[in-house]
Amino acid sequence: MQETSSDRVIVFDTTLRDGEQAPGASMDLDQKLNVARALQALAVDVMEAGFPAASPGDFEAVFAIAREIEGPTVCALARANRQDIDAVTEALRPAQRRRCHVFLATSPIHREFKLGLSPSEVVRRAVDGVRYARGSFEDVEYSAEDAARTEPDFLCEVVERCIDAGATTINIPDTVGYALPSQFAGLIAHLRRRVRGIDHVVLSVHCHNDLGVAVANTLAAVEAGARQVECTVNGIGERAGNCSLEEVVMALRTRTDHFHLRTGVRTQQLCNASGVVASASGFVVARNKAVVGRNAFAHEAGIHQHGVMSNALTYEIMRPEDVGCESTQLILGKHSGRHLVRHRLEKLGYRLDDAQLERAFVEVKKLADRKKELLDGDLQSVVARVLRAAGDASEARP
Numbered sequence: 258m259q260e261t262s263s264d265r266v267i268v269f270d271t272t273l274r275d276g277e278q279a280p281g282a283s284m285d286l287d288q289k290l291n292v293a294r295a296l297q298a299l300a301v302d303v304m305e306a307g308f309p310a311a312s313p314g315d316f317e318a319v320f321a322i323a324r325e326i327e328g329p330t331v332c333a334l335a336r337a338n339r340q341d342i343d344a345v346t347e348a349l350r351p352a353q354r355r356r357c358h359v360f361l362a363t364s365p366i367h368r369e370f371k372l373g374l375s376p377s378e379v380v381r382r383a384v385d386g387v388r389y390a391r392g393s394f395e396d397v398e399y400s401a402e403d404a405a406r407t408e409p410d411f412l413c414e415v416v417e418r419c420i421d422a423g424a425t426t427i428n429i430p431d432t433v434g435y436a437l438p439s440q441f442a443g444l445i446a447h448l449r450r451r452v453r454g455i456d457h458v459v460l461s462v463h464c465h466n467d468l469g470v471a472v473a474n475t476l477a478a479v480e481a482g483a484r485q486v487e488c489t490v491n492g493i494g495e496r497a498g499n500c501s502l503e504e505v506v507m508a509l510r511t512r513t514d515h516f517h518l519r520t521g522v523r524t525q526q527l528c529n530a531s532g533v534v535a536s537a538s539g540f541v542v543a544r545n546k547a548v549v550g551r552n553a554f555a556h557e558a559g560i561h562q563h564g565v566m567s568n569a570l571t572y573e574i575m576r577p578e579d580v581g582c583e584s585t586q587l588i589l590g591k592h593s594g595r596h597l598v599r600h601r602l603e604k605l606g607y608r609l610d611d612a613q614l615e616r617a618f619v620e621v622k623k624l625a626d627r628k629k630e631l632l633d634g635d636l637q638s639v640v641a642r643v644l645r646a647a648g649d650a651s652e653a654r655p
């Protein structure tokens with residue numbers, strides 16, 4: 258069982274389950290094992306390895322991960338029925354630490370159109386599932402699928418009954434990415450006020466990014482008392498994806514002055530995990546992606562570059578080394594200024610006088626209008642041209 262002290266946020270990664278469910282993100286066994294190893298290096302508290310009842314391949318992957326991983330709890334998903342839960346029990350047999358994750362939808366639209374169940378039947382099935390899972394597991398999570406669109410009072414009833422049945426973590430998913438930060442925080446606060454026994458379990462959230470607010474909703478829920486965050490590396494997942502692990506972890510860490518909370522994640526491993534997941538899933542990371550994008554620590558504008566050269570904190574709130582990114586990058590482009598041109602030329606070993614530097618700068622700007630990013634080779638040819646022109650000019654003098 259994880260630590261549940263009030264300042265510790267449990268990081269539950271579902272890259273291998275929800276992330277892998279994203280259209281086009283399917284991974285084979287070797288790719289899943291590579292992701293699982295990267296998650297172990299990150300020291301997530303829980304990794305959801307898959308959904309064993311979904312396919313023989315999923316079962317096999319969960320089993321292989323359970324056999325290899327040391328440290329994080331390995332979790333697997335089950336619908337609230339005995340066959341699914343038995344499949345989880347078998348697949349997680351070799352795990353050092355294991356969790357069964359049982360889910361059943363609670364919202365009116367899912368009850369009516371997907372399950373065809375009355376509210377009381379939903380309660381009964383959820384309770385049966387949790388109780389059955391507790392027969393084989395100490396650590397049982399119950400998720401009220403589509404909780405964000407469930408009547409709050411009915412949600413309280415289901416959650417309370419599942420706690421009575423032995424659930425140790427209660428997860429409140431915004432399955433369809435419909436919630437907004439203040440409203441979602443209100444729902445978490447409502448559950449904490451109304452549900453008997455809620456203080457004896459870990460309250461978790463699982464947010465989707467359909468409106469682009471998965472991380473914001475997750476952070477708002479944490480402020481309201483949630484102490485497990487479900488997330489994926491690079492934010493991959495169904496449709497617009499899940500709450501991004503690197504963003505939520507770095508928000509908690511960078512703004513510890515605000516949250517006064519901590520996670521167990523080794524943040525120096527974030528860029529590595531991002532690369533492993535991008536390559537396994539085939540989902541390219543956007544250049545402007547927060548924390549792990551190529552531009553997260555890159556600057557081109559002259560005013561910013563000048564600031565960063567004298568103190569990186571002028572335009573960076575995180576240090577690249579804290580997320581395992583190589584270093585701040587100063588991109589030489591058409592928005593750059595003289596400071597960077599001089600700095601880069603000095604690094605290449607050139608010592609130009611002010612007039613030469615000025616001519617080089619003019620040439621750099623002309624070239625940068627045609628080329629997005631200038632490399633060392635471009636600079637060298639600019640300098641060669643400037644020096645040649647200067648030589649010609651002096652020879653030409655009488």
Ligand code: MN
Pocket residue numbers: 275432463465495
């Ligand atoms: Mn999901």
